[in-house]
Amino acid sequence: MTMNWGFLRRWETLLVVILLLVLALNLQLSSHFLDAGNIANIFYLSIEKAIVVLAMAFIIINGEIDLSVASVMGLSATIVAAIYEDGGSVTEGILLALFVGLLCGAANGFFVAYANLPSLVVTLAGLIGYRGIARILLEDRSVGDYPSAFTDMGQGNFLGDFQATFFMLLGLFVLFFIVLHFSAFGRYIYVIGNNKAAAEFAGVPVKRVKVALFMISGFISAFAGILYAARLGNVRANAAEGFELDIITIVLLGGVSIFGGKGTLAGVGLSLLVVLCLRNGMSLSHVDGNTQTSIVGVLLILSVLIPNWLQKFQIIWERRTRQEGSPSLVNRKEHSLN
């Protein structure tokens, strides 16, 4: 047998199958589903999440997690709003928001890399704290009426039915893809995620890479928050609250291991399409927002549970087929699962 069936066992293949299924179901619901207008709309409604997914993929492949992204998004949107409300220009607001995003990321990264604190706690504190700063800035007010140059950035069509933000996402995806898969920095991300101690001994600047990643995450989240403000044209302190669920789900469903070191941006891109199309399909069939969120929650758990089961079955299967294999080898494999 010369044919290589290995691609069948890849996670991406499974995602393509799921995507085709979702597309087929959605086409059943509405024959206009694949119209350019609807596709543009799917991306338009979740563009901020899609952009932050890229940075989150880097962080999780690196073996960390960033729960604070949604709060940084909210904070940057709030900063733009607060500066504008105080009579400043939107450009000043955008620059300050991007800077603060970078700063939030640097703070997260510092505590994770240099104070050796678990990223879960640090970014949980960030999740509460950065949202808290947003609340201090806007309290319970809502700020709107931005100049049209700003809202056009989020809402205006750029090419055909597609908004400019869609092409920003496309550009960022290509950029992140090249960095992750074709640069030394990208290899560092994988190496650290696979084995931090080994990476350190091999001379990888683990701490600097981690800080850089959290800063990228903060910056991208701030950027996405600005786009969110531009798209909605109206900002409250609770902007983008709860977005981290969708973002982390998309990354993990894309085949990125929560333990780090595994996953590709191609998979993440596919799972982004799956989740966005699924949400659109559910909206088409009038499933309400909370139920949609629950279904995303189920998806999140399944995206880790199913690979675990597959791995378990694979080990049982290998044990059955390789009868002459030494028992110690089997034991070792089993141990690595734990």
Add this chain to the structure above:
Amino acid sequence: MKRFIQVHHLREASLLLVILVVVFVFGNQIENYFTASTFTRISSTVAIIAVVAVGQTLVILTRNVDLSVGSIVGFTAYFVGHELNQNQEISPALILLMAISLGAAMGLVNGLLVAYGRVPAIVVTLGTMAIYRGIFVEYSNSESVVTARLPDWVKDLPRESVLQVGELELRALPAIAIAMVILFNLLLVYTHWGRRLYAIGSNPEAAELAGISSQRRVAVAFTLSGALAGLGGFMYLARIGTITVVAAQGLELQVVAAAVVGGVSILGGTGTMFGALLGACLIGIIEQSLIRMNINEFWKDAILGLSILLAVATDSVIVSSVQNWWSRTVVRPINTTSEKTA
């Protein structure tokens, strides 16, 4: 020589000091702060956070985390409130049983997925946080529980006084919380089950080699966390009365914060129930006092986030250096004696 002061005593003493300072500062800023009514209001808030934080501590001790407790509290509060709105005659014991077992069932789902499905707790509970909230919204049809149709014993429960010292009185809800803290602290300190929970959290591989299987205990810890969140849900109903679909949203952050600020290490294996109670007190005091200061209530989250970070940072820097210093002073005399005998 036995050491009578342990690291967690140091941690709790310093937290107590912080609480005193915070109370003193607020007392200076707010008029009529040092009164019985302030104590009552703060202690009722602390009670709910503390009960749920007891369960959270059990989970965190095993190196896991439970982010779904806010949704569990909200759902059980709605569920029992809805039952009571329909039929006021249901006995208190049955209502409590319903709340606790519903919470335990949701906790069990978390526990099974984490322990036997080998899915990391953060993934499971982030998912079930959304799932339980979604089921709650679906079940409630976006209707609310209203205080007016609750039976009197539920409405009067938060005002029930258990113990009175001068003007200060210990109301029923804080009394439940203190009972839970003492009960689970005894379980943790004096039972095999409790000590093994610490063992699993501080070194899972060593615990496994010592013959302690972690799976069932992790599942039990999550189930207990759910059950306590269920009890917290009942207390939430008694205290708030009106339950909407956003009830207790974000409570999980306060609860995790209470445990972590109280010295329960997120890396597992360290922490006490009294620490978690002190953490809950600090958070309750900050929250309720900021509400009293009117305009500055928006500062609540920022301060909460900062205090978590400070607590964890001091944990890793100060406590570990104190530990190092202590272990050095212990090792030295042993070394000199062994050199002499050699």
